[in-house]
Amino acid sequence: MHESIKFLKQQLETLKLSGVDYISKNTSSLRHHEESQRDDVVISETEIASVPPKSADGSADGFVADASLPRNDNVTYSKTFGPKKELLSLRETAFLCKKCEELAAKRTTVVFGAGNARAKLMFVGEAPGHDEDLQGLPFVGKAGQLLTKIIESINLSRNEVFICNVLKCRPPGNRNPNPDEIINCEPYLKKQIEIINPDVICALGTFAAQVLLKTGQSISSLRGKFHDLNGVPLMCTFHPAYLLRNPEEKRKVWEDTKMIRSKLQELSSSQTNPVGTNTPFKWGLTP
Ligand code: SF4
Numbered sequence: 001m002h003e004s005i006k007f008l009k010q011q012l013e014t015l016k017l018s019g020v021d022y023i024s025k026n027t028s029s030l031r032h033h034e035e036s037q038r039d040d041v042v043i044s045e046t047e048i049a050s051v052p053p054k055s056a057d058g059s060a061d062g063f064v065a066d067a068s069l070p071r072n073d074n075v076t077y078s079k080t081f082g083p084k085k086e087l088l089s090l091r092e093t094a095f096l097c098k099k100c101e102e103l104a105a106k107r108t109t110v111v112f113g114a115g116n117a118r119a120k121l122m123f124v125g126e127a128p129g130h131d132e133d134l135q136g137l138p139f140v141g142k143a144g145q146l147l148t149k150i151i152e153s154i155n156l157s158r159n160e161v162f163i164c165n166v167l168k169c170r171p172p173g174n175r176n177p178n179p180d181e182i183i184n185c186e187p188y189l190k191k192q193i194e195i196i197n198p199d200v201i202c203a204l205g206t207f208a209a210q211v212l213l214k215t216g217q218s219i220s221s222l223r224g225k226f227h228d229l230n231g232v233p234l235m236c237t238f239h240p241a242y243l244l245r246n247p248e249e250k251r252k253v254w255e256d257t258k259m260i261r262s263k264l265q266e267l268s269s270s271q272t273n274p275v276g277t278n279t280p281f282k283w284g285l286t287p
Contacts, residue, residue: 087192123151
């Protein structure tokens with residue numbers, strides 16, 4: 001019963017994020033949770049559904065089991081509920097979200113994010129583009145392929161990191177996100193970071209860097225050093241799409257990536273101060 005109350009509280013919290021102010025007395029969602037207690041980790045890039053998951057049993061909802069990266073066992077999320085289930089619940093809420101009227105009307109699907117629910121490294125980009133909107137996955141296409149190479153250059157795979165965007169819906173014509181859309185969607189990103197609790201975050205491009213750091217500084221001045229994001233080291237670097245247009249800047253991204261690799265190694269070898277593991281990430285849950 002205690003877990004059910006906790007789950008109900010979680011559901012109400014995430015529904016509130018999407019602007020829901022009324023719910024019926026239907027308790028199917030609660031029963032659904034009680035029937036599924038598995039704690040799988042990876043939101044599969046290849047199997048992720050482009051519609052809200054119909055089952056949370058780990059077999060038919062686009063989530064696959066991968067407990068290869070057990071970590072963060074002493075942070076804010078409960079062990080019984082688990083980060084994957086929290087992400088799944090948040091994703092269901094995002095799929096129903098219509099806080100941005102224009103984006104909700106014109107999107108093909110919500111691009112929630114994909115990767116490991118216990119990732120040590122989290123990438124945050126700007127917003128879904130045309131391909132991402134069609135496939136429901138972040139960073140596909142040529143820019144996504146380049147990001148994959150960047151990830152693999154530090155001996156990680158896309159299933160070992162988590163990739164998402166500031167905005168979960170595509171701005172029509174790939175226009176820049178509006179300030180009110182950023183405000184609307186930011187709670188989802190904050191909640192994702194809180195659930196995953198990464199050791200390091202990498203902001204890809206000017207937009208993500210400025211939103212996360214609440215600054216108007218250029219990406220050129222922000223990159224090349226770690227910033228503190230509520231206790232989590234944040235590296236800013238150029239967006240892969242920018243690199244495709246300006247390949248001469250790849251060296252700078254490689255330098256930033258090497259710094260991320262060193263930081264991850266430093267944190268994983270530390271027994272006394274593993275930032276992002278013993279220090280719970282605190283954003284505050286409401287906008
Ligand atoms: S961009 Fe974010 S806040 Fe706006 S409708 Fe999509 S999920 Fe909701």
